[in-house]
Amino acid sequence: MKRDKIRTGTVLRLLAFAVLLAFLLAPDRFAGLLTPLTNNGAPAIYNQGTLLDLTLSHLFTVGLSTVAAAIVAIGLAIFVTRPAGAEFLALSRAIVNIGQTFPPVAVLALSVPIMGFGEGPTRMALFLYGLLPIFENTLVGLSTLPPAVVETASAMGMTGRQRLLKVELPLAMPLIVEGIRLSTVIGLATATIGSTVAAKGLGEVIVAGLLSNNLAFIVQGGVITGVLAVLISDGFEALAHRMAKRRGASSEARQSDPDGQGSSA
Amino acid sequence: MTTLANAETSRAATSRIDRFGVVIAAFLIGALALPFATLRATRIASGTGLRLFDALPATTMVAVLAVLAATIGAALASRRPAVRLALGALALAALALAAGAAGAHLMPDDNPYARVAPASGFWVALFGAAMLVTDASVRLKLGPAGRIVALVITATLIVGLFASGAWSHLSIVAEYRNRADVFWRETINHIILAAGSLAAAIAVGLPLGILAYEIKAVRDPLINVLNVVQTIPSMALFGILIAPLGWIAMNVPGAHALGIRGIGMAPAFLALFLYSLLPMVANTVVGLNGVSRAVVDAARGMGLTGRQRLFQVEMPLALPVLLTGIRIALVQNIGLATVAALIGGGGFGVFLFQGLGQTATDLILLGALPPVALAFAAAVVLDAIIEISGRGKA
Amino acid sequence: MIELSHLTKVYGDTAVVNDVNMEIEAGTITVIVGTSGSGKSTLLRMVNRLVEPTEGRVFLEGNDVSTMPPHELRRSIGYAIQNHGLFPHWTVARNIATVPMLLGWDRRKVDARVEELMELFQLDHAQFANRYPHELSGGQQQRVGVARAMAAKPALLLMDEPFGALDPIIRSKAQTDLKAIQRRTGTTILLVTHDMAEAVHLGDRIAVMDGGLLKQYAPAADILARPADAFVDDLIGSADRPFRYLTLGRVRAAVEPGVAEGAPLAADASLYEGLGELLWSGRDAAPVIDDAGAPLGRVSLVGIAERAARPK
Numbered sequence: 015m016k017r018d019k020i021r022t023g024t025v026l027r028l029l030a031f032a033v034l035l036a037f038l039l040a041p042d043r044f045a046g047l048l049t050p051l052t053n054n055g056a057p058a059i060y061n062q063g064t065l066l067d068l069t070l071s072h073l074f075t076v077g078l079s080t081v082a083a084a085i086v087a088i089g090l091a092i093f094v095t096r097p098a099g100a101e102f103l104a105l106s107r108a109i110v111n112i113g114q115t116f117p118p119v120a121v122l123a124l125s126v127p128i129m130g131f132g133e134g135p136t137r138m139a140l141f142l143y144g145l146l147p148i149f150e151n152t153l154v155g156l157s158t159l160p161p162a163v164v165e166t167a168s169a170m171g172m173t174g175r176q177r178l179l180k181v182e183l184p185l186a187m188p189l190i191v192e193g194i195r196l197s198t199v200i201g202l203a204t205a206t207i208g209s210t211v212a213a214k215g216l217g218e219v220i221v222a223g224l225l226s227n228n229l230a231f232i233v234q235g236g237v238i239t240g241v242l243a244v245l246i247s248d249g250f251e252a253l254a255h256r257m258a259k260r261r262g263a264s265s266e267a268r269q270s271d272p273d274g275q276g277s278s279a
Numbered sequence: 280m281t282t283l284a285n286a287e288t289s290r291a292a293t294s295r296i297d298r299f300g301v302v303i304a305a306f307l308i309g310a311l312a313l314p315f316a317t318l319r320a321t322r323i324a325s326g327t328g329l330r331l332f333d334a335l336p337a338t339t340m341v342a343v344l345a346v347l348a349a350t351i352g353a354a355l356a357s358r359r360p361a362v363r364l365a366l367g368a369l370a371l372a373a374l375a376l377a378a379g380a381a382g383a384h385l386m387p388d389d390n391p392y393a394r395v396a397p398a399s400g401f402w403v404a405l406f407g408a409a410m411l412v413t414d415a416s417v418r419l420k421l422g423p424a425g426r427i428v429a430l431v432i433t434a435t436l437i438v439g440l441f442a443s444g445a446w447s448h449l450s451i452v453a454e455y456r457n458r459a460d461v462f463w464r465e466t467i468n469h470i471i472l473a474a475g476s477l478a479a480a481i482a483v484g485l486p487l488g489i490l491a492y493e494i495k496a497v498r499d500p501l502i503n504v505l506n507v508v509q510t511i512p513s514m515a516l517f518g519i520l521i522a523p524l525g526w527i528a529m530n531v532p533g534a535h536a537l538g539i540r541g542i543g544m545a546p547a548f549l550a551l552f553l554y555s556l557l558p559m560v561a562n563t564v565v566g567l568n569g570v571s572r573a574v575v576d577a578a579r580g581m582g583l584t585g586r587q588r589l590f591q592v593e594m595p596l597a598l599p600v601l602l603t604g605i606r607i608a609l610v611q612n613i614g615l616a617t618v619a620a621l622i623g624g625g626g627f628g629v630f631l632f633q634g635l636g637q638t639a640t641d642l643i644l645l646g647a648l649p650p651v652a653l654a655f656a657a658a659v660v661l662d663a664i665i666e667i668s669g670r671g672k673a
Numbered sequence: 674m675i676e677l678s679h680l681t682k683v684y685g686d687t688a689v690v691n692d693v694n695m696e697i698e699a700g701t702i703t704v705i706v707g708t709s710g711s712g713k714s715t716l717l718r719m720v721n722r723l724v725e726p727t728e729g730r731v732f733l734e735g736n737d738v739s740t741m742p743p744h745e746l747r748r749s750i751g752y753a754i755q756n757h758g759l760f761p762h763w764t765v766a767r768n769i770a771t772v773p774m775l776l777g778w779d780r781r782k783v784d785a786r787v788e789e790l791m792e793l794f795q796l797d798h799a800q801f802a803n804r805y806p807h808e809l810s811g812g813q814q815q816r817v818g819v820a821r822a823m824a825a826k827p828a829l830l831l832m833d834e835p836f837g838a839l840d841p842i843i844r845s846k847a848q849t850d851l852k853a854i855q856r857r858t859g860t861t862i863l864l865v866t867h868d869m870a871e872a873v874h875l876g877d878r879i880a881v882m883d884g885g886l887l888k889q890y891a892p893a894a895d896i897l898a899r900p901a902d903a904f905v906d907d908l909i910g911s912a913d914r915p916f917r918y919l920t921l922g923r924v925r926a927a928v929e930p931g932v933a934e935g936a937p938l939a940a941d942a943s944l945y946e947g948l949g950e951l952l953w954s955g956r957d958a959a960p961v962i963d964d965a966g967a968p969l970g971r972v973s974l975v976g977i978a979e980r981a982a983r984p985k
Contacts, residue, residue: 023503051522101297101298101299102298102299104414104417104418105299105410105413105414105417107417108413108414108416108417109410109413111658112413112655112658114610115610115651115654115655115657115658116614116651116654116655117613117614117615117617117650117651117654118614119614119615119617119618119628119631119647120614120617120631120647120648120650120651123631123634123635123643123646123647124643124644124647126635126638126640126643127640127643131638160756160758160761162754162755162756162757162758163758163759163760163761165723165754165758166752166754166758166759166760167758167760168723168743168747169721169723169747169752169754169758170747170748170752170771170772170775170821171743171744171745171746171747171748171749171772171775172744172775173744176775181760181762184762185760185761185762199510202512203512203513203514203515206512206513206514206515207513207514207618207621210621210632210635211635217514220514220515220518221621223518224518224542224621224622229521229522229525229541232518232519232521232522233518233519233521233522235515235518236514236515236516236517236518236519237515237519239511239512239514239515240510240511240512240515240516240519243510243511243512243515244507244510244511247510260762260805261761261762261805261807
């Protein structure tokens with residue numbers, strides 16, 4: 015039963031990916047589908063730049079910011095969970111809690127006065143906001159390890175560094191990946207809004223559709239971003255799930271977290 | 280022996296300088312080197328930055344400096360959270376007043392179009408003082424009631440500063456004055472979007488969640504679908520919903536009269552409703568699942584019917600987790616409602632995106648700061664309620 | 674080989690371990706027994722410096738452990754605990770290999786050692802080497818935990834309630850196996866438990882702790898025969914004392930000349946088992962045979978009862 019369900023999901027995702035790829039590579043072939051949504055002979059396919067280009071820029075912006083956020087956030091989370099950084103632990107928890115109440119779009123807008131228009135503010139907002147889920151999840155991962163395991167690692171004669179690299183980080187990894195997933199999903203959404211501050215990305219298509227009242231643009235922009243986000247998110251989820259599964263039920267239980275943040279932006 | 284022991288203690292003491300205090304002090308001192316306020320000839324012209332020493336009348340400046348110096352001293356020398364909280368709060372108040380004073384002091388008499396706005400130095404100092412206050416309140420372990428009182432006091436002070444006219448020369452207030460009517464209308468719109476869609480999501484999500492809890496076959500597919508919805512970027516979902524709603528407005532009799540349109544509030548409301556369903560349904564399921572098996576068995580053993588069990592035992596015990604779902608959905612909605620302006624849905628986003636369009640920083644702030652404050656307040660209040668509701672149920 | 678000298682640990686205002694002095698002989702099993710909060714685990718953890726003493730010293734083979742880098746010290750001491758603490762992301766083989774890998778043994782030597790240990794602990798190498806801990810039963814996990822602790826052939830093995838999470842039947846087998854393995858390897862074991870029966874079963878010497886103080890430290894028989902104070906007496910349980918005492922003796926010691934009816938008893942069985950058999954089969958006496966099956970004589974209820982009485 016269960017296996018069948020998983021297989022249907024995988025097939026659906028592969029299918030979605032294939033259609034997405036086909037659409038990005040040869041959008042004009044799909045023009046017929048979208049023409050009914052246009053008025054007065056307006057173009058059915060976005061024509062101010064290729065959709066593939068926009069998709070790649072979009073992904074690049076998100077990827078760059080998320081990688082940077084992951085490096086900084088994981089580093090900080092490691093720092094505050096070591097004895098040397100312990101005095102910053104309580105504060106950093108509070109900052110993350112407060113920070114996550116900030117709407118990502120507000121962070122984006124507030125970056126504009128500092129960075130001007132273009133890719134800059136989008137990257138900065140994505141980076142800043144992306145820190146929060148990764149930091150929080152890494153922190154949870156590193157601070158909820160089974161005490162018996164951490165203690166034995168010391169008792170076996172691992173140095174602090176060996177314990178971190180061989181035991182703590184690998185065990186926290188499913189949660190860290192989940193944090194990166196959340197950051198990426200929020201990033202994909204915020205980058206879409208980034209088009210309103212002139213960042214190159216898929217939001218451009220939706221904005222153009224809204225401005226020229228062209229439903230076909232709105233729908234194709236919306237569907238591409240939506241499918242992209244769902245596929246990427248599922249990829250991370252599958253990765254985290256695989257990591258968690260290998261080490262058994264104890265760490266999987268930690269995955270279902272009722273306080274998990276919503277992920278949209 | 281004694282001298283050796285003494286040497287060791289004193290070395291331990293000096294190596295134990297509070298590094299957090301040093302960071303805060305660095306923020307506050309660094310802020311003094313940055314411009315405290317900006318003076319611009321018009322609302323969109325580029326401005327000149329003025330440091331604290333040039334932006335305030337002498338007496339005010341000395342008073343503000345004294346407060347900041349005392350705060351730096353407290354950060355470096357005192358580890359007592361109460362002292363740090365008091366001085367941090369004093370510094371926040373001093374900065375708020377100083378910003379207003381800078382507005383009054385710098386505003387030229389001959390140019391009514393000139394604008395004065397707080398600049399980077401102000402924001403950095405504000406951030407430093409806020410961190411000090413945050414750290415101190417975390418260490419003081421304020422209870423839920425204490426946090427709400429603190430929130431109310433802060434809100435009252437901010438409203439008081441507005442009403443007293445202390446900030447009336449600041450640029451953001453000028454932006455507000457120019458569109459006061461619209462501002463309040465969009466505030467209502469924002470709240471309708473965020474809270475209204477949440478109310479709808481509670482009404483639908485709670486029964487759905489109970490259903491998913493009772494019937495295992497419903498659970499996974501439902502949660503999966505809602506997960507996918509949650510993943511779709513807001514602008515994309517807003518956009519995707521325009522098409523079907525537009526079609527309904529055109530083709531379903533009476534739909535248009537009900538306010539259903541392709542663009543505007545309807546697709547935004549619907550999208551926010553869909554986004555809120557996941558936290559509601561998932562937390563209902565998780566909350567009900569989390570009720571101890573022993574308690575449920577005991578209730579069954581004493582002869583409670585399924586319905587009695589649900590309403591008298593399971594739901595009350597799951598309440599903190601349900602409330603957590605509401606908190607997540609509300610905070611998320613307040614943020615997402617800002618994006619609704621892009622499809623004509625109204626809300627604070629109207630000012631934010633107008634501001635972006637005109638490169639008018641103060642208008643951006645007018646659109647961005649209220650949702651930030653609203654989301655923060657909602658989080659504080661709901662966290663307090665969650666904590667109170669969870670008492671004695673651990 | 675281990676000397677604890679004036680060992681004290683103070684948390685806040687309480688001394689959880691208070692001026693404990695002990696000498697532990699190499700190649701023996703010493704059991705520290707006490708109620709929870711008696712300070713027994715803290716005492717154990719000061720030996721490998723998971724807890725640093727407030728006062729006092731620990732000497733291993735005459736060396737003060739506080740002078741060695743903690744991680745090097747710990748690599749030379751085995752450590753096994755109640756919830757086994759296996760690394761959930763590593764296979765059984767990798768878990769057992771932890772300390773040898775930390776010590777930089779070469780690959781082949783590590784593999785050989787892992788295989789040897791798995792055989793010693795009755796874990797089929799082909800079947801279990803590549804499994805993850807969560808795929809094992811509680812008893813198997815516990816055996817892997819002990820095997821891991823012994824991987825680098827430590828001269829000293831510290832065990833903190835190692836069998837606490839096991840059900841009674843598996844626990845009893847695990848205790849017997851541990852004793853047999855210890856006799857083969859000659860490892861010095863320092864084991865902490867709250868279970869007096871386990872202490873009597875395993876311990877060459879028993880240390881009783883209460884409220885941070887070492888109440889009595891003596892061979893098992895002495896503890897049973899001459900409890901130092903009311904607390905030790907309580908811990909033994911007055912009703913159980915003669916039976917505990919019988920677990921220490923062998924049937925061989927109570928053999929008297931003569932013959933008896935019915936199924937024979939093995940000379941190496943404990944007197945406790947002998948008593949049980951006699952009572953249950955309703956006999957006054959039973960024949961005794963040695964390992965080879967040759968008759969040695971008989972053992973009687975009266976003979977066993979004499980050995981359950983308080984020693985003079």
